[in-house]
Amino acid sequence: MSDPLRPNAVRPIRGAALVVLRRDRWALAGALCIALLALLAVGADVLTAITGQDPYTYRIEALDPATGAPAGALGGVSGTHWFGVEPLTGRDLFAIVAHGARTSFLIGLAATAVSVLLGVVLGAAAGYLGGALDRLVTWTADVLLGFPYLVFMIALGAVAPAEVPRPLLLIVVIGFFGWPSMARIVRAQTLTLRARGFVSAARSLGAGPVHVFRHELLPNLWGPIIVVATLSIPGKIGLEAALSFLGVGIPPPTPSWGRTISSAIDWVGTDPMFLVFPGAALFLATWAFNVLGDGLRDALDPRTAR
């Protein structure tokens, strides 16, 4: 049980989320879609074990020996290969998509966590403490928002030593470039909260900045934080896919949607299904987080709440 004397942010937000899922069909569809993809990612090993597949083993026997394309219709879709197989290697495409979901979700969520942590701490500190810190944070956020981060990430991906694990590098870099939008919103919200009586009440009792942040500001910030975080996840999943597409993301043989899409481009004329499955998975993931985020914003933001 939680401490009864702590401000409770969970209840109103959970309430709003339930209202969203009951009233907003699109948000519900998004949430279900996320749940399905999450199940796919978490249960990737179990699901692929059903047909005895994995994303690494080459299966030349599933290919047409003359062309190297998958044998059979629709890119080799069959009872053993649900999504067909990869051309030239014969690896199971379902296994690649399922394990790719794992990569995408891991990087998308972890990078979002990094952005949220940095954005909330810096935004709240800038808004509450003001002064030089505020100017520094606002200025840095402006610079980062205008920074050509894709070029920077490609360059960084090329020069980073091989000992640094790629997923970690991606999480840190994508997360780092994501904090300014969160910080801006948190700062603006903090500025309005700071003028409210209950913050003055706590300060007049001798509460320090950390206490005010934890007990007065944070419970009132959760709404916008959750909305902005949800809306920024698809961007981060897309960014990881883009970097993998460009060859500076997750290195082979670890499955990644972006890299599979990249190789599928060459086969789009002969084996379009090779592009359709990972492409659809990427599309569904970004779409689902977007509609859910929109629904949450409508419910939590008093200006759009119905």
Next chain:
Amino acid sequence: MTAPLLALEDVSVDFVSGGVTHPAVRDVSLSLTAGEVLAVVGESGSGKTVTAMSLLRLLPATARLSGRAVFEGRDLYAMGTAELRAVRGGRIGMVFQEPMSALNPVFTIGAQLVEAVRAHRPVTRRQARDRAAELLRLVGLPDQERRLRAYPHELSGGQLQRVVIAMAVACEPALLVADEPTTALDVTVQAEIIELLRDLRDRLDVAILLITHDMGVVAGLADRVAVMREGRVVEQGEVVEVLRRPRHAYTRQLLDAVVSLTASPEAVAVPDARDGLVSRGGQVAVAGSGSVPDDPAADAVLVVDGLTVVYGGRFGLSGTRAVDGVSVHVRPGEVLGLVGESGSGKSTLASVVVGLRSPTRGTVTLAGRDITALRGRERRTLRGVVGTVFQDPASSLNPRATIARTIAEPMLLHGAPGGVDPATRVDELLDLVGLSPALRERYPHELSGGQRQRVGIARALALDPALLVADEPTSALDVSVQARILDLFRSLQERLGFACLFISHDLGVVERLAHRVAVLRDGRLVEQGPTADVLTRPLHPYTTELITAAPVADPDLQRERHVRRRTTTP
């Protein structure tokens, strides 16, 4: 009997949202003849404003109207849009509560007045401008040409309300709807605006529908009064009848709850000034500029000495002196009432005492320790000695924290007094302020305004503070709630014996609670002394002005005061 100018017949207003109907006004019938002032009185949620807004059909789209509102023979509720626009501003003028928000900040007063004149009359710009100047003269604003070129922020609240009234009467309407026209204004300004409305009624023969919660305003202005409660009119009649011999229990309750100043100034000669000071017994006032000196008692809980707070004033600019060399003290068990109008610096002084702001000069000594000299941890520890009750209970409670958690906050920071369990102490405090322990797990939005302020008081008392600072603790509350909160405050003060710095703009409130009164004006302390002496035999002319301007819920007394004000003020 002549036909009434406006007749409301069985008016009901419902708000429909999400298929649920919330009744706001129920079967209201009122009538108003030309040149008459009808006051509609009620507390928040009584439907008085909704009734008034329905006349101009300025209600949100979710409102459903029924009944008839016949104005000059036509039903306002059945009018088409074009016809209605001609009536709005043309035949019915509107005066809003907050003059600053009723005017557009980016246009000059002149432009807005010209606009109002030309909206309903086919006149040239030049003629409209002349009319605008004439209107400003009508509402008693001197130097019209300069005022016409001014922007809203360059005028004071009272002057702005005059401009809003000028706009409302621009097209010589037959009816003026005034929604709480004086609520946002200071007492002295309030009295002037009431005076102006009375004067306009006499000169223009305009009928006024006055919406207010303030019985003092009713007594000063209205001919007839209708008391509303929960959407219904519970009593209506001649103002003298209703205020003297209320028939309905609710009207009686409202009148009993009015906290008005009972003391009235006696004509006693003011002693001669010596060294720039006038004094009589323990009562001191300044004769010229500057603040009254203070002689703090040795055991004082709070000593403010020569406090000056300057806003702005960086980069060689002079800045604004919000508080200028003020010295006061509060002894154990004593309530010091700090009185002043908006801009007098009373809230700035309070924010320094509660540690939200640092003074530019001067010292603040709490329980023998100078808070301006302390830093960091020591300074924070000393904060436990002071409890604070804020003005607006809706904003001073964290919306995401339960009542128990809000009350326990001081104990989380400083530890519970005497090492008791904070949860036990919370129950004790809830009981102390007259709230049920069942409210522990509720959130602020589930409570009424009065209950929220009780929570605010409980939080302030959590640590058994030596000093309680209360900054206008009742001004955001309804009349009947206000009276109960004041009673609670007084009984708590008598039982617990804390020292209290009580800040208010309302002399009636201060009279009920304070042992001593200090009067602030423009950042300076112009007078202080025992409450009874200051309120009955004021030494400073400003104190006299404040006392005579304070509204009372007695029509004859109120009118007599108006006459006296007119003769005494130039």
